[in-house]
Amino acid sequence: MFEILKYPNKKLREKAKEVKKDENVRKIAEQMLKAMYSAPGIGLAATQVGIPLRIIVIDITPPDQPKNPIVLLNPLILQTEGKTKFEEGCLSLPGLFEEVERSSKIWFTGYDLNWKEVSGTAEGLLARAIQHEIDHLDGILFIDRLSPLKKKLAIRRYKELHSSTQTR
Ligand code: CO
Numbered sequence: 550m551f552e553i554l555k556y557p558n559k560k561l562r563e564k565a566k567e568v569k570k571d572e573n574v575r576k577i578a579e580q581m582l583k584a585m586y587s588a589p590g591i592g593l594a595a596t597q598v599g600i601p602l603r604i605i606v607i608d609i610t611p612p613d614q615p616k617n618p619i620v621l622l623n624p625l626i627l628q629t630e631g632k633t634k635f636e637e638g639c640l641s642l643p644g645l646f647e648e649v650e651r652s653s654k655i656w657f658t659g660y661d662l663n664w665k666e667v668s669g670t671a672e673g674l675l676a677r678a679i680q681h682e683i684d685h686l687d688g689i690l691f692i693d694r695l696s697p698l699k700k701k702l703a704i705r706r707y708k709e710l711h712s713s714t715q716t717r
Pocket of ligand 1: 638639640641681685
């Protein structure tokens with residue numbers, strides 16, 4: 550099972566490379582989904598498991614409903630519309646939740662595991678999750694989207710949360 554890297558692991562700051570057809574993408578994505586579901590979480594980027602490739606997995610389905618995993622390879626946001634604030638968390642920053650401003654609607658594109666192009670629009674939680682995970686591929690964490698003061702306070706709170714319990 551993949552281990553999800555936690556802040557301040559330096560690998561979370563790496564910029565991921567485009568994934569190519571010959572790489573073992575399907576296996577990586579399947580293992581990422583497994584790690585995401587067991588966390589549990591609604592999204593995971595390959596960067597978070599120490600693999601610097603542009604692969605994200607998302608499932609925003611409520612826990613009581615059948616799973617609906619989304620895998621996007623080399624995802625891109627083509628266009629955005631509007632702004633919205635909502636509370637976010639991250640498997641790499643356990644216990645921390647902050648309101649983050651994101652685009653409310655996005656036009657995105659990428660590839661699925663069969664290398665079929667997947668394009669569409671997303672709003673609400675899905676739009677937020679895609680933006681959050683693509684940020685990870687660029688080495689950006691949600692705390693980087695806060696004001697400098699709020700970021701400082703969030704990092705302080707995170708350190709307090711994890712000072713007694715040693716995190717790997
Ligand atoms: Co995250």
